[in-house]
Amino acid sequence: GGRDWGDMLPFVLAAYRNLPHRSTGYSPNFLTFGREVILPGFPKLGLDEFRPHRLWERDLQTARQATIDTLERMWKYRSGMVNARRNPRELNVGQMVYLHRGQMPLNDVRKFTCMWLGPFSIEKKLSAV
Numbered sequence: 001g002g003r004d005w006g007d008m009l010p011f012v013l014a015a016y017r018n019l020p021h022r023s024t025g026y027s028p029n030f031l032t033f034g035r036e037v038i039l040p041g042f043p044k045l046g047l048d049e050f051r052p053h054r055l056w057e058r059d060l061q062t063a064r065q066a067t068i069d070t071l072e073r074m075w076k077y078r079s080g081m082v083n084a085r086r087n088p089r090e091l092n093v094g095q096m097v098y099l100h101r102g103q104m105p106l107n108d109v110r111k112f113t114c115m116w117l118g119p120f121s122i123e124k125k126l127s128a129v
Contacts, residue, residue, distance in 0.1 A: 014037070014039055015039065016028075017029045017037070018036060018037055018039060023070055023071065023074055024066070024067040024070050024071070025066075025070075026063050026066075026067055030060075030063060031060075031063060031064060031067060034056050034057070034059065034060035035056070091122055091125070092122065092125065093122050093123065093124065093125055094121060094122060095121070095122050096118075096119040096120070096121055096122075097118060097119065097120055097121075097122060098116045098117065098118040098119055098120070099116065099117045099118050099120060100115055100116055100117075101115050101116070101117060
């Protein structure tokens with residue numbers, strides 16, 4: 001049932017950490033330990049357990065750098081997709097603005113709560129963004 005999820009969690013996490021991620025092509029286990037972890041009950045298929053340390057270290061560094069490059073490229077791509085629909089607004093000193101609360105205050109009723117504070121006057125421009 002739903003009450004034994006705590007007993008299953010270590011097995012679920014072990015399986016998840018052993019799956020290659022679609023964006024990187026590597027599993028979290030490989031990126032952390034430099035090798036795939038053999039799960040109980042799974043056969044050892046084609047694993048080279050006795051590789052020289054320098055090869056192991058080189059492969060791990062290559063995989064980590066490829067992962068960093070891929071994640072940075074995907075972040076830029078996704079940021080571009082999200083920001084393509086945004087129109088940046090320039091705010092100037094003296095302009096009146098409202099501040100949107102990111103989260104509803106505790107113990108407030110949604111229909112009676114205003115999510116905007118202000119108006120406030122801009123006193124100093126700290127950056128162009």
